[in-house]
Amino acid sequence: MAALNNLVVLDLTRVLAGPFSSMLLADMGAEVIKIEMPEIGDDSRSFAPFVNGESAYYMNLNRNKKGMTINLKCKEGKKLFTELVKKADIVLENYRPGTMEKLGLGYEQLKEINPKIIYGCISGFGHYGPYSNRAGYDIIGQAVGGMMSTTGWPDGEPTRCGTAISDVLAGLFATIGVLSAQRKAEITGIGQKVDVALVDSVVAGMEIINQIYLTEGVIPGRNGNRYESIYPYDSFKCSDGNIVIGAGNDKLYHTLCHLMNAPELISDERFTHNPLRIKNCSILKNIIETWSINYTMDELIDMLLDKGIPAGPINTIDRVVSDPHIADSREMFVDMVHPIAGKLKITGNPIKMSDDRYKQPESSPLLGEHNSEILIKYLNLSKSEINDLKSNGVI
């Protein structure tokens, strides 16, 4: 069986943070029933890039999920949803706080229907506190949580991480929260609400950076790719791109000097020990780059690793996708077959379990694709009842 076999998740999430969380649950075998508004669906169904008119954004994040439509604004839709809540383990949503309460479907209402239900919610600022009603997009999470102020270059501007990292972090923390709460509910029979904010998630991810300020009162700034306490531990230019080198101690620095055919740098009084190398890091970076620029990234990585110096290429996405280790051995890009888009590649799951090897993912659902399957399986409705729900716009 899959790790999360028989775990039933009612998934009201849209776009990124929430669907990322339910995607992980679905990848590990949970029955994730994605509930979308009839006719309209998740906003991300209209997000680029497209394959045969189908959003690859949506298809990637919603693989392995069942697709259902319910109009939660009408009485019959609410009824249908609450009947499903009785059969479910987890409800996930990422609406603005208050939205579910306005629909009469907040945690306080749902726990009356099913005391064991886990209610996981993701929002920009969380479900309580003075900013809880503020809109929270990814960039706002990165900005307010302190990440942007510490990303970038000393003479440059605060910088956004290239991916929607506050959405991803919140999705991950929420997944951990609902799995933990679910373990407790299995024992006690009582569920709870798990409230995860994008901003809090970024704050938690800043870890040591926060600790520097909390302990020393020094405001951490931006220092590019340099690591504050070791040098050389930085990025360096090659002929066709950039690499990182982490020569974390004197021995590795000496090895690097020999590899550069510049043993005189070992005794050079500007670089004899690590604190001096940090002090004179700009000079040392220039010296290393006059050497590194003569090689391609791959040539230099081979040379460095061969000598035992930690290093890696700064891969552009085309290199990541075609890397034999990442793509082939670690199966980080997998094929999915969609009824309209056909075969496409999506990003794989990084949790590699020895007893739960991921098979080819099931396709993301068409809008309402599994309406009948779910309504028969969980609520034992008849075909004519289902047809009525459809003609009345409930599903």
Added chain:
Amino acid sequence: MAALNNLVVLDLTRVLAGPFSSMLLADMGAEVIKIEMPEIGDDSRSFAPFVNGESAYYMNLNRNKKGMTINLKCKEGKKLFTELVKKADIVLENYRPGTMEKLGLGYEQLKEINPKIIYGCISGFGHYGPYSNRAGYDIIGQAVGGMMSTTGWPDGEPTRCGTAISDVLAGLFATIGVLSAQRKAEITGIGQKVDVALVDSVVAGMEIINQIYLTEGVIPGRNGNRYESIYPYDSFKCSDGNIVIGAGNDKLYHTLCHLMNAPELISDERFTHNPLRIKNCSILKNIIETWSINYTMDELIDMLLDKGIPAGPINTIDRVVSDPHIADSREMFVDMVHPIAGKLKITGNPIKMSDDRYKQPESSPLLGEHNSEILIKYLNLSKSEINDLKSNGVI
């Protein structure tokens, strides 16, 4: 009871990615027994910043854990460890792949001792594949996984995210993996190995960025703080720092123009609809900044939010730590009392559970602090047996 009450974790992890994972488990009530080398301990015990000579880096990441010392290189130490494995649910480690096998303590060995054990491991490149033996530091994960190539400015260099995000991501994925595997083991009685790599974790976090290349063949580059498909959705200078504004549609753009007292920008033919605003984004950014620079971040945020325009300050860490919403309401910084360091503030947990409010965390352990407690509780050893282990350097 706490969500992860009675879950016993043997934690061999050091420094960041692994301890971050076991920290989350400990925060949620698992009994995390941190096992360190006698006399030496986790490397991060010597990492700055310090309080009364104690590493705040270590104290933050290891709160709520029990501290034990075992020399895993000696026969008696191995014996002690394997006896504990019989009583545990999860073993966590983040050594270079092969290290535990060399000690005779790899998953294949441990599952013979306890078939239900979950073996979670975090490494740079994972436990299989051609690069599995390469050293994997955070910056290498960010570089190889593709994040650095997409973070930064169009005319600038690939840029590292300001926090050790590949360590954090790997710690989060590993936590999800072991919790899921543990659920399965409760049902089947059979554990498994959960193998999480820093590089894979970054690749998974790149999500839509990967999908653009996989679908369209376009290599995603760096575009600073701009969002490719909407403008204005960017960072802007104020008199005392920077903010982000997300005016995601025409209506919000018009509201912004009125707020700027520049209604002529609404009909300005360079900006009449979103695709034009994207095309002319540099011009529009300059116009907005000639306005925004006249206000402080806080003044401008109040003005924008008052009109319903999504926005947030780019907080430096001092602002994050003193923010009433983040620090007070969301309790993202909590006090801990350490026997030597005294009272210090550390970063809180972002998973807010309605029925499991975090109390003040227990202090991180001194080296070997709970040796007797653990050996009595789990292995029923006598005081003289414990003294012998100590004098023989086993603990």
